[in-house]
Amino acid sequence: MRQRQQMVQLEQRRPEPPQRPVLQVVKASTVAAAPARVTIRRAQLTDVEQMYRLLDGYARQGLLLPRRIQDVYRNVREFVVAVDENDAVVGCGGLRVYTPVLAEVVALAVDERCHGKGVGRQIIDTLLADARSFDLVRVFAMTLQPVFFEKMGFATTNVALFPEKIAIDCSGCAKRATCQEITMVLDL
Secondary structure, three states: OHHHHHHHHHHHOOOOOOOOOOOOOOOHHHHOOOOOOOEEEEOOHHHHHHHHHHHHHHHHOOOOOOOOHHHHHHOHHHEEEEEOOOOOEEEEEEEEEOOOOEEEEEEEEEOHHHOOOOHHHHHHHHHHHHHHHOOOOEEEEEEOOHHHHHHOOOEEEOHHHOHHHHHHOHHHOOOHHHOOOEEEEEEO
């Protein structure tokens, strides 16, 4: 009986008029604004998930080769990251050493908010400084963005000049037969 009285009381209540939605104006510059400050530092294990999300976003667009998060963890020591003032990863890149004289720039990715802000250049400059500190003679990159690397002093070349790369990475790559990446090289 008590339950029935409660239902009757609920039915007798008048519904409240719907409230009008409140329109909030958000400036576009605050939604996709580039960070005020970016710092380049060695990648840490705590960066890997953010690095993976950034790399995976480009892989889904076909701009980078896909990789598993386990591969990013395994190779984290090769990487530097660009971080914003909140220590969030906004860019990354790695230097993979093949021989005492040869290395490759790998997995260069920059958050779209930071495109054109010099973040990619800072990452490459840091990786090239590492290469010089190892007394490497030559650094190459496989890329779909050759103009960027040309601005950094790299020149177009043939991947066949790097049998180490072909043997270790290209031979097992799913895109080997349809590879569209352009090989760029810089002599240090």
